[in-house]
Amino acid sequence: MKTSRIARRSSRLLPGLCALALPLAGWCASSSPKAEQIERGRYLVRVGGCNDCHTPGYGASGGKVPERQWLTGDTLGYSGPWGTTYAANLRRQAAEMTQRQWLAMAQHQPMRPPMPWTSLQAMAPRDLAAVYQYLRWLGPQGDAAPRYLPPGTPPSGPAVVFPAPAGS
Numbered sequence: 001m002k003t004s005r006i007a008r009r010s011s012r013l014l015p016g017l018c019a020l021a022l023p024l025a026g027w028c029a030s031s032s033p034k035a036e037q038i039e040r041g042r043y044l045v046r047v048g049g050c051n052d053c054h055t056p057g058y059g060a061s062g063g064k065v066p067e068r069q070w071l072t073g074d075t076l077g078y079s080g081p082w083g084t085t086y087a088a089n090l091r092r093q094a095a096e097m098t099q100r101q102w103l104a105m106a107q108h109q110p111m112r113p114p115m116p117w118t119s120l121q122a123m124a125p126r127d128l129a130a131v132y133q134y135l136r137w138l139g140p141q142g143d144a145a146p147r148y149l150p151p152g153t154p155p156s157g158p159a160v161v162f163p164a165p166a167g168s
């Protein structure tokens, strides 16, 4: 009885404390509903492979990029028949949107390759909300990724070039 009362009281106190104590994140993460949502978001980002494109150097280093640099977008372009796309700075984006706006974008906005947007649309709303809360928890950092370039406009920086589909 007593323990559950303490647990209930601390679940109200902890989100506030956790917001102040980022270095204690590991401890906070298992302690309150909000922290559990953030932890779920971190898990989904990891199994969803989001860092592979949205975090500079992530794939090349075998994932050895500190979490504070995750999802800040990349200047590496992806050129193909769709033009040239850049993996967005998701942390800045989430910081500028409400959860509702972010969910609407993730569920309905078609995106260009190689963004696996059909996977994003297949995510349950509560999982998308968890990813959003995780992005908000990380906070905005870094510059916006370069703007999308339409077909025929050559990128000025490095780009991975995808061939046109066979037969086209």
Ligand code: HEC
Residues within 6 Å of the ligand: 044, 045, 048, 049, 050, 051, 052, 053, 054, 078, 085, 086, 087, 088, 090, 093, 106, 110, 111, 112, 113, 114, 115, 116, 120, 131, 148
């Ligand atoms: C294979 C590379 C790749 C992976 C993996 C990837 N993305 Fe992306 N993402 C991109 C690219 C490139 C764009 C830009 C697409 C465009 O310009 O239409 C993008 C765009 C987005 C956008 C839209 C941003 C905007 O401002 O319109 C969101 C949201 C997003 N990604 C979330 C995610 C999440 C969440 C994951 C993991 C589940 C993920 N991405 C995995 C490459 C990737």
